[in-house]
Amino acid sequence: MxxxxxxxxxxxxxxxxxxxxxxxxxxxxxxxxxxxxxxxxxxxxxxxxxxxxxxxxxxxxxxxxxxxxxxxxVDNVLEMEASQRLAADSRTAAFPLRVNAYLGRITIVGVLPAAARKTALDIVQGIPGCGPWRRRKCL
Structure with missing residues (x-):
């Protein structure tokens, strides 16, 4: 040892x-x-x-x-995970969204109503690496 x-x-x-x-x-x-x-x-x-x-x-x-x-x-893994989660959730699946990540910061591009924005934020923050422990937010 x-x-x-x-x-x-x-x-x-x-x-x-x-x-x-x-x-x-x-x-x-x-x-x-x-x-x-x-x-x-x-x-x-x-x-x-x-x-x-x-x-x-x-x-x-x-x-x-x-x-x-x-x-x-890894950014592309975060992008894929966020995209899959947003597409799988019935509250955000109907909206055409593009997900970008840069050094751990996730950005969602698209038009969402206010309620769906909150849902998208909750979904993305549930991804490992995007939790509340981060100094930088994921959106």
Whole structure:
């Protein structure tokens, strides 16, 4: 088992590696490298799955024998999830809506009556990564 101080030192090395990797630095927001008793976890928002996968690969290569997992949230996944939820809900399904995400912030484009706007907000905020714990709202 790896000692807590070794995990913290390794996490610092991962932070430095990610900070010096231009694609991650330019396509990520509100990111964090956190530690638990036996692993390192990546958190935050990224533009694409390719960036998330590259960041995870870089972190794992830097971490050596310390386990690294990713909890990075990807914009296109957020867009798909929001679109599917809005289309599946009978209160918003009838309205033509376009969903955009940029570094974790979701924007819904379309015309909605006031009641449907509140419903759409509730639906989107129910998506993991868009809850009330976020510093930035998802709409």
């Amino acid at each position: 790896t000692s807590p101080s070794t995990i913290e030192q390794t996490a610092d090395a991962v932070r430095r590696a990610l900070a010096s990797y231009p694609p991650f630095r330019h396509a990520a927001a509100e990111t964090a490298v956190k530690t638990s008793a036996d692993r390192i976890e990546l958190y935050g928002f990224v533009r694409s799955e390719a960036i998330a996968n590259s960041a995870l690969a870089l972190a794992r290569a830097t971490a050596g024998n310390v386990a690294v997992t990713s909890k990075l949230i």
